[in-house]
Amino acid sequence: MGKLYFKNTSKEEKSFHPQAKKETIEFLLNYSKALDVFEYKEVKFEMMLN
Amino acid sequence: MNYTKVTDATLVRDYLDGNENALGALINRHHHRIYSFIFSKVYDRDIAEDIFQDTFIKVIRTLKRGKYNEEGKFLPWVMRISHNLVIDHFRKNKRMPKFDNSGDFNIFSVLSDGDLNAEKQLIKDQIESDVQELIKELPEDQLEVLTMRIYKDMSFKEISERTGVSINTALGRMRYALINLRKIIEKRNLILTN
Numbered sequence A: 001m002g003k004l005y006f007k008n009t010s011k012e013e014k015s016f017h018p019q020a021k022k023e024t025i026e027f028l029l030n031y032s033k034a035l036d037v038f039e040y041k042e043v044k045f046e047m048m049l050n
Numbered sequence B: 001m002n003y004t005k006v007t008d009a010t011l012v013r014d015y016l017d018g019n020e021n022a023l024g025a026l027i028n029r030h031h032h033r034i035y036s037f038i039f040s041k042v043y044d045r046d047i048a049e050d051i052f053q054d055t056f057i058k059v060i061r062t063l064k065r066g067k068y069n070e071e072g073k074f075l076p077w078v079m080r081i082s083h084n085l086v087i088d089h090f091r092k093n094k095r096m097p098k099f100d101n102s103g104d105f106n107i108f109s110v111l112s113d114g115d116l117n118a119e120k121q122l123i124k125d126q127i128e129s130d131v132q133e134l135i136k137e138l139p140e141d142q143l144e145v146l147t148m149r150i151y152k153d154m155s156f157k158e159i160s161e162r163t164g165v166s167i168n169t170a171l172g173r174m175r176y177a178l179i180n181l182r183k184i185i186e187k188r189n190l191i192l193t194n
Helices: A011-016 A022-034 B008-014 B018-044 B045-066 B076-097 B118-137 B140-151 B156-163 B167-187
Strands: A035-040 A045-049
Touching: A022 A035, A022 B018, A022 B045, A035 B045, A045 B156, B008 B018, B008 B045, B008 B076, B008 B167, B018 B045, B018 B076, B045 B076, B118 B140, B140 B156, B140 B167
Parallel strands: none
Antiparallel strands: A035 A045
């Protein structure tokens, strides 16, 4: 009977839990705070506030 | 404020009313599921991170523009956005495939060195030799211009100076040389191709 071979999972692969980085989430929250949408003559404009 | 028991619909409404913390609560509640979904499709942390970011940028812009239609389906809506962005990612990669030369794939299987093989080189030599014989049948003035232009790689200005005729005359002689060469080839039923 043929032998079955499996690739050993590396430590990095074992510890990896897919989730977004903290920095990405922080960026999104800051982006949201900075983004302002206003309407002028029925047209919506986006503006980034510093 | 503890948002654990607040519904997505309420958080969206709070966010639209200007409560930025509500967005943080929505992201914290769903980021694991959305990121995992994206990662399960692309199998690359950096690409998954990019698509995750683009997904929420789209969510934020849609919400702030007042285009979101609340039907109590915030998560399926975000998942659909991320799904569409994953598809966009693969479409873009199909147009611009990446070759990383890892695994079984060999970059040299899609690249050639551009040199002709022995058979094609023989055919090319034969055609060039046939053409050299054929052009000898051209009138002297046309043969002279064609030889200078093709074999000596001279410009028409240089040809006109060397032969003592105007550039237009040199151009005309070249044109008739090619027309006559085609006629000779047709008359002899020759096929010059490799």
